[in-house]
Amino acid sequence: xxxxxxxxxxxxxxxxxxxxxxxxxxxxxxxxxxxxxxxxxxxxxxxxxxxxxxxxxxxxxxxxxxxxxxxxxxxxxxxxxxxxxxxxxxxxxxxxxxxxxxxxxxxxxxxxxxxxxxxxxxxxxxxxxxxxxxxxxxxxxxxxxxxxxxxxxxxxxxxxxxxxxxxxxxxxxxxxxxxxxxxxxxxxxxxxxxxxxxxxxxxxxxxxxxxxxxxxxxxxxxxxxxxxxxxxxxxxxxxxxxxxxxxxxxxxxxxxxxxxxxxxxxxxxxxxxxxxxxxxxxxxxxxxxxxxxxxxxxxxxxxxxxxxxxxxxxxxxxxxxxxxxxxxxxxxxxxxxxxxxxxxxxxxxxxxxxxxxxxxxxxxxxxxxxxxxxxxxxxxxxxxxxxxxxxxxxxxxxxxx
Numbered sequence: 001x002x003x004x005x006x007x008x009x010x011x012x013x014x015x016x017x018x019x020x021x022x023x024x025x026x027x028x029x030x031x032x033x034x035x036x037x038x039x040x041x042x043x044x045x046x047x048x049x050x051x052x053x054x055x056x057x058x059x060x061x062x063x064x065x066x067x068x069x070x071x072x073x074x075x076x077x078x079x080x081x082x083x084x085x086x087x088x089x090x091x092x093x094x095x096x097x098x099x100x101x102x103x104x105x106x107x108x109x110x111x112x113x114x115x116x117x118x119x120x121x122x123x124x125x126x127x128x129x130x131x132x133x134x135x136x137x138x139x140x141x142x143x144x145x146x147x148x149x150x151x152x153x154x155x156x157x158x159x160x161x162x163x164x165x166x167x168x169x170x171x172x173x174x175x176x177x178x179x180x181x182x183x184x185x186x187x188x189x190x191x192x193x194x195x196x197x198x199x200x201x202x203x204x205x206x207x208x209x210x211x212x213x214x215x216x217x218x219x220x221x222x223x224x225x226x227x228x229x230x231x232x233x234x235x236x237x238x239x240x241x242x243x244x245x246x247x248x249x250x251x252x253x254x255x256x257x258x259x260x261x262x263x264x265x266x267x268x269x270x271x272x273x274x275x276x277x278x279x280x281x282x283x284x285x286x287x288x289x290x291x292x293x294x295x296x297x298x299x300x301x302x303x304x305x306x307x308x309x310x311x312x313x314x315x316x317x318x319x320x321x322x323x324x325x326x327x328x329x330x331x332x333x334x335x336x337x338x339x340x341x342x343x344x345x346x347x348x349x350x351x352x353x354x355x356x357x358x359x360x361x362x363x364x365x366x367x368x369x370x371x372x373x374x375x376x377x378x379x380x381x382x383x384x385x386x387x388x389x390x391x392x393x394x395x396x397x398x399x400x401x
Contacts, residue, residue, distance in 0.1 A: 032340065032356040033088060034217050037182040039081040039290065039363050040206065040334070041070035044234040046370035065197040067184050071289065073329075073367040078200040078231050082191040083182035084111050088216030095189045095217060100208025100225075104201045111189035111214065136160045138270025140171060144278050146306075146313035148246040156281055175304060176286025177295055181363050189214070206230045218357040220341060225362065228256055228335040232366035237262070237330040243373040244321035249328065250312045254366055257332035259296045259305040261287050262313055264372055266326025273323055277313050279303035288331050290363040296333050305333070315372070326372035334364025 070079040084095050092113025099108060141155040158171040184190050192198075207230050212221040232254055239249035249262060262277040263284040276284040282304055291299075299305045306313065320326045339360040345351055 030354065030356055031087065032359040034084065034086040034212075034221055034358040036085075036212055036221065036358065036360050037081075037083045037363075038206075038229075038361070039070040039079075039182040040229065040231060040365075041073070041079040042232045042234055042366040043073050043076050043079060044236060044366070044368040045074070045076045046236065046238065046368065046374070065192045065199045067182075067190050067192050069192075070182075073288065073369070078202065078204055080191075080200050080206075081182040082109065082111060083184070084189045084212060084214065084217070085187055086214070086216040089214075090187055092187050092189055093215045093217070095212060095214030097191065098209075098211040098213070100206070100210065102205040102208055104204050105198060109191045110193070110195050111191050111212075112193040112195050113189045114184050114186050116186045138272065140272050140274065142171070142281065142283055143273070143275040143316065143319050144281055145316075146277055147316055148314050150316045150318060172283055172285060174282045174284065174286055175295075175299060177289060177291050180292070181290060181361060200231075204231065212358075221358045221360075223339060223360055225337075229337045229362045229364055230256075232256055232332060232334050232364055235260075235330055235332045235366045235368040237328060237368045237370055238375065239315060239328055239370070239372055240375040241373055242321075243323065243326060245315055245317035245319065247315040247372065248312060249315055249330075251330060251368070253311055254332040256334055256364070257308050257366070258293065258335055259300050259308055259333045260310055260330060261305050261333075262328065262330045263288065264315065264320070264326050264328045266320045266323035266372065268320075268323045273319055273326070275315060275319055277306055288329060288367065290336070290365055291333055293336050320372055328370050328372045330368045332366040334366065336364070337362040 067081055069075065070081045072079075082097055084093070086093055094113060095111035097109045097111060099105060138160055140158040140160060142157075143150060143155045145151055145154075156171065158167060163171075182190070206225045207227065209222065209224050213219075233252070233256075235251055235254050235257075237249060237251040239247040241247050251260070260277075261284060264273075264275045266273045274283050276282050276287075278284065280302065287299075287305070296305060300307055337360070340356055341358050341360075342354065342356065344356070345354050
């Protein structure tokens with residue numbers, strides 16, 4: 001080895017050695033012993049007959065309560081999903097969630113482990129001609145933005161009869177939040193479950209002290225819920241008038257809302273018509289869900305979400321004039337709460353002795369659904385009406401039935 005080469009090697013090793021030493025001394029990432037998730041949702045469905053039907057003993061009993069109801073957003077009421085994981089019992093542990101009196105659901109809610117999935121059977125054979133017969137026809141037309149007129153360059157069109165996977169991917173590219181909340185998966189204990197499926201009462205409040213217990217759960221897993229993470233008020237959204245437009249969508253100010261987002265879907269023959277309140281091309285399929293505080297703030301700046309001060313948005317003329325009905329949806333994003341106990345020290349020198357016992361994430365939202373052109377409906381309908389099934393709109397628009 002030449003002398004210059006030896007010098008270069010020595011210099012390289014001199015700089016590399018301290019870095020390697022520093023990496024070896026760096027404190028490893030520390031995981032809390034237990035993690036707890038609470039997904040909190042308020043759902044309002046302003047479609048004649050829907051709320052009354054769900055409150056009938058027979059239908060309400062058939063629907064009952066089920067895990068994942070906070071994400072579905074199709075059944076009116078208050079919804080709550082809870083999930084617990086502890087590294088001390090990775091296969092799952094039975095637990096208990098002590099709740100405040102104002103929740104009106106007893107002293108506590110039982111948390112039951114999610115069973116491991118059973119091996120599935122063999123999927124049925126699918127013939128190429130069956131795939132071709134099931135392939136959707138028609139087009140997807142995407143409009144966006146609040147205003148009385150459709151803007152230049154719209155709509156964005158996808159012909160489903162000729163589109164390939166990449167075409168679909170490009171058409172639906174948009175913002176979304178990876179799942180970070182209460183999920184039903186092996187190793188977690190959840191509520192609601194087979195043991196307890198009671199519905200959340202209309203007057204339930206989460207405000208107050210909460211405590212989680214169970215084998216492998218740190219005794220310190222206790223926290224308080226305040227107004228920002230309580231069930232949000234109902235979002236009452238309506239866009240009355242002639243669907244030919246323009247229609248003015250308006251809603252009440254939800255006190256704890258951080259931002260809003262609207263979307264509409266309707267069918268015209270075999271075509272599906274999509275619209276969203278975003279100022280950018282955005283179908284919003286991934287936005288009708290819980291979002292983190294940082295995502296909400298960022299997407300408000302990008303004008304994808306509407307600021308919390310907004311209560312009106314015009315839907316442009318001509319989008320749904322020929323549609324056989326259209327469904328309007330809205331979401332009010334709440335404030336996400338993230339706690340770590342004990343809190344992470346600000347002083348790096350104290351990190352080595354820091355051992356987090358538990359983490360908590362509480363996500364909150366309020367969603368609403370109504371028919372485009374429908375007047376704002378009161379909480380109760382005096383006149384008996386037939387419930388409208390919003391899925392019929394999707395079927396007519398997507399499959400031309």
